[in-house]
Amino acid sequence: MSAVLFSLQDKTILLTGGAGLYGRGLAAMLAQTGATIILAARDVVKLQFVADEETAKGHRVFAESLDQGDEASVLALHERVTAKFGALDGLVNNAVLRPMKGANGAAEQFAESMRVNATGIMLMHRHFGKTMAEAGRGSIVNIGSIQGMIGPSYELYTGTNMGDMPPDYFFHKGGMLNLTRFYAALYGPKSVRVNCLSPGGFFNNQPEPFLQRYCEHTMLNRMADDSDLGGSVIFLLSDASRYITGVNLPVDGGYTAK
Structure with a gap:
């Protein structure tokens, strides 16, 4: 198979987020493909720092402002991006807001989560x-989570003081799977593919008891790091996956397969 099929050279890709746990690694790996990368999130200062780091390496990376839960902000970003670059070749919906910190979080926090992570994702697809x-x-490419595929594993957290798990994350990441299928069906006749990638847990200096339990539950016996998502995202953005749409791809070291 020709390597050209996997190439993103000279394409224009919008990545929401770009400075966080998932996003920084994705920004770095996408920038290396030769594509023009546009990073968009609320904290433009952090994004500009990432863009400057990548630009210093010879990559084309730009930072833009986006409040994903505000349709006016989505439309303003759309206008700026299309005016400068034309229609995108790829969109990676990675940005997420996590206002709830546990099962007893306020209803207002749940509603805010849906505004950004459900309505906001719909608006990105729409426009x-x-x-x-x-x-x-x-x-x-929508960045989901295995927590949109399975229920919570409370036993991993026993005795760790890591806090509680919030219901909003499970709800909107689960909904993302069927939203992916909806837009895959809507846009498929126009040769636009829509897929979801569901990562497992990322290593972030968690307490040792949690790490041991989590790693034992994966087939690869480790958590993900910031280089583990990029290859799958690049594949789904590239022509190598041109007959793949409406799919959810777990990238979890085998966690959900056990």
């Missing part, structure tokens, strides 16, 4: 996906 469909090309 950017429509432009892709009009151009007759493109790939959307």
